[in-house]
Amino acid sequence: MEKYKLPELPYGYKDLEPYISEEQLTLHHQKHHLAYVNGANAILEKLEKARQEGGEIDMKATLKELSFNIGGHLLHSLFWENLAPSGKGGGGEPTGNLAEALNEEFGNFARFKKEFTQAGLTVEGSGWVALTYDPMTTRLFIMQIEKHNTNIYPTFPILLVVDVFEHAYYVDYKNNRAQFLENIWHIINWQEVEKRLEKARK
Numbered sequence: 382m383e384k385y386k387l388p389e390l391p392y393g394y395k396d397l398e399p400y401i402s403e404e405q406l407t408l409h410h411q412k413h414h415l416a417y418v419n420g421a422n423a424i425l426e427k428l429e430k431a432r433q434e435g436g437e438i439d440m441k442a443t444l445k446e447l448s449f450n451i452g453g454h455l456l457h458s459l460f461w462e463n464l465a466p467s468g469k470g471g472g473g474e475p476t477g478n479l480a481e482a483l484n485e486e487f488g489n490f491a492r493f494k495k496e497f498t499q500a501g502l503t504v505e506g507s508g509w510v511a512l513t514y515d516p517m518t519t520r521l522f523i524m525q526i527e528k529h530n531t532n533i534y535p536t537f538p539i540l541l542v543v544d545v546f547e548h549a550y551y552v553d554y555k556n557n558r559a560q561f562l563e564n565i566w567h568i569i570n571w572q573e574v575e576k577r578l579e580k581a582r583k
């Protein structure tokens with residue numbers, strides 16, 4: 382049966398420097414992201430085996446772990462695509478329909494950045510901060526995710542997501558999450574965010 386796979390990065394490990402170092406990005410992708418891929422696959426194998434053998438499963442513990450690992454895999458996959466080398470697709474400010482949508486919801490880009498950064502700084506424990514789109518109201522929402530799977534708005538597509546687990550920045554920034562969140566704007570791929578908004582609106 383089909384299993385999860387670690388996706389390749391859309392750039393080289395050195396390409397996000399100086400904002401994310403080669404060492405930081407390599408560890409993050411090859412160790413941390415891979416661990417969620419392997420974790421999800423191991424649980425799927427455990428489920429398959431129990432089904433074949435008619436064995437018992439601790440559904441609560443298993444599904445909790447599966448949700449955590451699949452969530453980690455999905456969010457990392459979105460996160461890599463949200464980044465691009467500075468000056469080569471990364472950084473600057475949103476344009477076009479995305480800029481318009483952000484202005485409409487938040488008033489201006491600076492206000493969006495402020496709310497997004499505050500949400501990232503204040504995640505309880507480990508987690509993520511995301512910009513999402515609600516198809517029902519056609520409005521943009523900031524989503525603060527605890528771990529990989531708590532506090533989410535089910536079915537809202539994620540336009541932009543930033544990892545604020547310590548493992549995302551510790552090599553480069555030690556415990557200074559605020560500095561990491563300030564520097565991340567240099568490598569955000571706004572074209573990808575706009576592409577996701579267009580897709581979500583269809």
Ligand code: MN
Binds near residue numbers: 409544
């Ligand atoms: Mn991570």
